[in-house]
Amino acid sequence: MIAAVAVFRRFAWLAGLALLCAAGPAPGQDYQTRARQAILVDADTGTVLFAKDEKAQIPPASLAKLMTMELVFRALAEKKASLTDSYLVSEFAWRTGGAPSGTATMFAALKSSVALENLIRGVIVQAANDACIIIAEGMAGSEGAFVDKMNERARELGLADSRFVNSTGLPAADQVVSVRDLAKLARHIITTYPERFAYYAEPEFSWNNITQQNRNPLLKMGMGADGMVTGWTKESGFAIVGTARRNDRRLVAVLAGLTSESERAEEARKILDWGFRSFEKIHLFDAGETVGEASVYGGAKPGVALAGKSGIDIYLPIGFRDKLRARVVYTGPLKPPVKAGDKVATLKVWVGEELSQETDLFAAETVLKGGIRRQATDAAKELLFGWIPF
Numbered sequence: 001m002i003a004a005v006a007v008f009r010r011f012a013w014l015a016g017l018a019l020l021c022a023a024g025p026a027p028g029q030d031y032q033t034r035a036r037q038a039i040l041v042d043a044d045t046g047t048v049l050f051a052k053d054e055k056a057q058i059p060p061a062s063l064a065k066l067m068t069m070e071l072v073f074r075a076l077a078e079k080k081a082s083l084t085d086s087y088l089v090s091e092f093a094w095r096t097g098g099a100p101s102g103t104a105t106m107f108a109a110l111k112s113s114v115a116l117e118n119l120i121r122g123v124i125v126q127a128a129n130d131a132c133i134i135i136a137e138g139m140a141g142s143e144g145a146f147v148d149k150m151n152e153r154a155r156e157l158g159l160a161d162s163r164f165v166n167s168t169g170l171p172a173a174d175q176v177v178s179v180r181d182l183a184k185l186a187r188h189i190i191t192t193y194p195e196r197f198a199y200y201a202e203p204e205f206s207w208n209n210i211t212q213q214n215r216n217p218l219l220k221m222g223m224g225a226d227g228m229v230t231g232w233t234k235e236s237g238f239a240i241v242g243t244a245r246r247n248d249r250r251l252v253a254v255l256a257g258l259t260s261e262s263e264r265a266e267e268a269r270k271i272l273d274w275g276f277r278s279f280e281k282i283h284l285f286d287a288g289e290t291v292g293e294a295s296v297y298g299g300a301k302p303g304v305a306l307a308g309k310s311g312i313d314i315y316l317p318i319g320f321r322d323k324l325r326a327r328v329v330y331t332g333p334l335k336p337p338v339k340a341g342d343k344v345a346t347l348k349v350w351v352g353e354e355l356s357q358e359t360d361l362f363a364a365e366t367v368l369k370g371g372i373r374r375q376a377t378d379a380a381k382e383l384l385f386g387w388i389p390f
Contacts, residue, residue, distance in 0.1 A: 031274055033267055036237070036257025037179045040275050043187050043243065043250035047315040047357045049275050054183075057161050057176035058256055061231030062104065062127045063241055064169030064177065066185050067150050067162075069123060072116070072135060073193040074153070083117035087138030089130070097129025097168055104215075105130045107208040118207060120196075125205035126212045127229070129168040136167040143167055154181075157188060171233060179254040186228055186241050186252045200227025217265035218242045223272065230264070238264040244272050251275045279315040287311045288364065292328035294345055296367050299336040305364040306345050314349055314357050323352045328361060336369040 031050055037058060040050040075081035089098070094110040097103060106122030108114050108130050114122075116138075122131035136146035143166060150164045161178035169175075190197050204213050218225035218240075225244040232238050239256035253271050258264040285291055287310045293303040306328060316324070330345035338344065345361040 031271070031278075033255065033271055034258060034263060035255035035267055038255045038267075038271065039179045039183045039253070040271050041183045041187065041252045042275075042279075042315045043190055043252050045313050045315060045357060046187065046359070048354070049251070049279060049315060049317075050271065051180070051354070054180040055161055055178050057178055058236040058239075059171060059175060059233045060162075060164075060169045060177040060182075061233045061236065061239060062169045063182055063229055063231040063239055063254075064164055064167075064175070065123055065127065065132060065229055066182065066189065066241065067154060067164055068132050068135065068146075068167045069120070069196075070157075070185065070189055071139070071146070071149055071153060072120060073189065073196045075139065076196070077193065081116060081139065083115065083120075085116045085138070086113040087116065087119065087134050088113055089134055090137055092143075093130050093133035093137060097131070097133045097170075101129065103129050103168075103170065106205075106212075107210050108134060109208060114207075120199060121202065121205045122207060124199045124229075125202050125214045126207075127215055127231075129170060132167040157185065159185060169231060171235075179256055182241050182254045183252050186243060186254070190227075190243065190250070190252070197227060200229075216240075216242065217261070218244065218268055218272075221265075221269055223269060225272070240264050240268050242268045242272065244276075246276050249276065249281075278317055280318050281313055281315055282321070283311065283313050285312040290364060291347055291361055292345070294328070294330050294363075295333040296338055297333040297335055298369060299334075299338065299367040300369065301367050304334065304338050304344070304367045306361040307364040308347070308359055309362060312347065312359050316351060320351055325350045330361075334367075336367055338363050338367045340364065340366045 037056050038052040039054040041048055089108045089110055089112050098105050099107050104127040106126050106128035114134060119131040119135050122128035133143055136143040140146035140149060146167055147164055154162050159181040162181045163174060163176055165172035165175035204211055215230050223244055224246045225242060227243050228241045230240045236256050238258040238261060241254045243250060243252045251272055253268055255267055258267060285308060288307050290305045290307055292306050294306055295303050326347060326349040328345050329348055334344060340363050342363045343360050344363050347359045347361055348355060349357045
């Protein structure tokens with residue numbers, strides 16, 4: 001693994017970013033929360049503003065429904081499903097997640113058919129377990145087959161600490177998530193399916209002549225909150241994935257291990273308010289601007305310029321500019337041809353000792369295989385300096 005030094009030219013105070021700075025407090029170190037696990041992320045940049053035991057694996061409860069909805073939204077986006085599709089309410093769905101179950105339900109009637117859009121509202125607004133199972137059976141033939149797709153998709157999205165056993169989040173052995181994974185999943189849903197994300201702000205939903213209120217306590221606080229989901233298990237306590245937008249900023253907070261509904265609501269409100277109040281936005285690079293260079297073994301050029309696909313910004317605690325350090329990290333040296341647009345590196349930015357943000361970097365140009373002289377030169381480097389291509 002080679003860490004190439006990034007080229008920072010925009011601001012004088014960025015000149016030392018690639019150098020290790022003196023250890024300093026991590027962003028949010030002075031913030032305290034009663035949650036056992038917590039993370040606060042800027043939704044647009046991915047900057048981690050606060051983290052506490054964020055990789056711990058915990059039972060997801062209804063927070064698992066975010067993964068169920070991701071599969072539904074993806075199927076709609078790919079035209080593999082339609083909002084007007086109707087799915088049958090099986091006896092398994094009715095008994096496991098419906099009225100007889102004593103769990104959160106939309107009270108779908110046994111052997112009735114329900115349109116997908118109504119099932120989506122049941123899941124999102126009412127946390128309905130029957131709706132999850134009805135969707136899983138309707139889309140994949142069985143809940144087990146649907147769960148296989150959930151886990152496959154979780155791996156594709158990089159949810160390294162999560163494993164799903166059912167579509168509902170109902171207690172099950174070996175079913176775990178982390179608050180870090182949930183924040184990543186929430187950001188993905190918000191940015192990838194904005195028209196579907198609007199369901200999360202609906203205040204209530206009625207089915208079978210029963211009206212239920214949205215379970216998200218943040219929606220009624222007048223703080224810009226517009227989603228997403230709450231959950232509870234005896235083992236992991238009260239949990240929430242919440243998001244709010246103020247002006248042009250959106251934050252995502254995930255908290256778990258709280259002791260009551262009221263504590264969950266208050267801690268979520270407090271961390272979001274703190275996040276909006278305590279950070280400043282720093283612009284690092286324009287879209288397409290060279291961030292650094294990666295070495296190319298045997299290429300027509302010795303290196304390839306790297307850039308982000310869009311502008312790169314980061315949110316810092318106010319007064320923390322001197323705590324920044326960053327590196328461009330890639331596995332290399334790269335082997336030609338390297339094509340313009342190839343994802344080849346990551347810009348990692350630390351604030352103090354805390355990894356705050358990771359941004360994909362792409363080749364800004366094409367570098368083809370070099371001639372005999374270039375290959376010989378790089379071979380000599382390999383021989384003399386142990387520069388071994390991967």
